[in-house]
Amino acid sequence: GAGVSQTPSNKVTEKGKYVELRCDPISGHTALYWYRQSLGQGPEFLIYFQGTGAADDSGLPNDRFFAVRPEGSVSTLKIQRTERGDSAVYLCASSLKPRDSRSPLHFGNGTRLTVT
Amino acid sequence: AQKITQTQPGMFVQEKEAVTLDCTYDTSDPSYGLFWYKQPSSGEMIFLIYQGSYDQQNATEGRYSLNFQKARKSANLVISASQLGDSAMYFCAMREDSNYQLIWGAGTKLIIKP
Numbered sequence: 001g002a003g004v005s006q007t008p009s010n011k012v013t014e015k016g017k018y019v020e021l022r023c024d025p026i027s028g029h030t031a032l033y034w035y036r037q038s039l040g041q042g043p044e045f046l047i048y049f050q051g052t053g054a055a056d057d058s059g060l061p062n063d064r065f066f067a068v069r070p071e072g073s074v075s076t077l078k079i080q081r082t083e084r085g086d087s088a089v090y091l092c093a094s095s096l097k098p099r100d101s102r103s104p105l106h107f108g109n110g111t112r113l114t115v116t
Numbered sequence: 117a118q119k120i121t122q123t124q125p126g127m128f129v130q131e132k133e134a135v136t137l138d139c140t141y142d143t144s145d146p147s148y149g150l151f152w153y154k155q156p157s158s159g160e161m162i163f164l165i166y167q168g169s170y171d172q173q174n175a176t177e178g179r180y181s182l183n184f185q186k187a188r189k190s191a192n193l194v195i196s197a198s199q200l201g202d203s204a205m206y207f208c209a210m211r212e213d214s215n216y217q218l219i220w221g222a223g224t225k226l227i228i229k230p
Contacts, residue, residue, distance in 0.1 A: 031216070042207055042220035043161070056217075089159055101149035101211040102168050105218055107161035 002026070004108035006092050012114045013082055021077040021111045025094030032075050033105060034067055035091040043091055049075060050098060082115045089113070119143065120221035122208055128227050129198050136183070137193040137224050139208030147213040150191040152182070155223075156204040164206075167191055195226075203228045 005024040013019050025032050030051055035043035045059040052072045060066070064082075069075040079086055089110040097103035121140045129135040141150065152164045167175045167182045175182040183192040195202055208221040 033218075040223075042223055043218075045217055048216060091161060093161070098216045099213070101147060101213045102166065103149075103211075104151055104163045104166055106163060107153075109158070109160045112159065 004092055004094055004106055006090075006108035006111050008111060009109060010112045010114075012116060014116055015082060015084060017082050017115075019079050019082055019113065021079075021090050021092075021113070023075045023077070023092030023108060025073065025075070025092070026096075026106055027073075029094035029096050029106075030072070031095045031098035032069060033093045033095075034075070034077050035093065037089045037091055037110070039088075046077070046090075048098075079113075082113075084115045087113055087115045119219045120208055120210055122221035122224050124224045125222070126225040126227070128229055131200060131228050131230050132197055134194060134196045135198050135202075135226065137195075137206050137208075137226065138190070139192055139221060140188075140190045141208075141210050142189060143210065143212055145212035145214050149211045150182070150184070151209045151211070151218070152180070152191075152193045153207045153209060154202075154204045155207065161207075165193070198228050200228050200230060202226060 007022045032049040034046040037043045047067050048056040049069045064080045067077045091110045093105040093107045095103045095105045119142050148169045150167045154162045165177045165180045167184045179196045181194045205223045207223045209218045
């Protein structure tokens with residue numbers, strides 16, 4: 001079946017602009033995660049959704065970052081007043097059983113965000 | 117304290133040789149899972165193999181196997197008969213039953229030489 005889909009694959013924006021990154025998880029996966037990955041580092045947790053609600057948004061770096069998942073499927077990560085330090089690859093993942101340590105996260109190809 | 121440690125920032129291996137990527141972890145949760153992911157230069161994070169804390173046998177998946185030593189808290193990934201396409205970053209990660217989050221190591225960059 002289809003995997004996790006992220007759009008756009010690349011986004012270049014100017015400092016101060018607003019951007020939206022979209023994630024379409026695997027059908028039936030109730031858990032959705034956003035991660036940010038800088039060059040040469042492992043993924044950094046941003047936010048976790050269980051269904052429609054954000055169960056944990058403790059990883060969001062500041063209030064310029066916001067994410068929604070209104071119907072429990074597609075999620076959008078929104079970044080306001082972008083800064084050059086926001087440049088990174090934003091990864092989305094979904095899993096079938098978030099409370100089961102055996103359930104792997106399946107990742108999309110990521111969105112490479114570049115803020116100029 | 118770091119929960120996942122990957123001590124090899126980079127490795128060079130000759131094609132067709134076996135390679136072992138090291139991973140040690142720290143947890144007080146008796147129930148947990150260990151995962152290995154591959155990230156090629158294209159950026160996708162690809163799930164490779166899983167080992168559960170209660171699994172009696174080492175996990176295997178094609179050319180990938182996991183050398184799980186629970187008492188030593190290590191979960192090394194073994195790739196047999198390496199191929200040029202195995203060149204990538206490899207991440208070890210852990211999930212505890214008490215926490216839905218995936219905890220990541222810093223990764224190992226593997227380069228296969230022809």
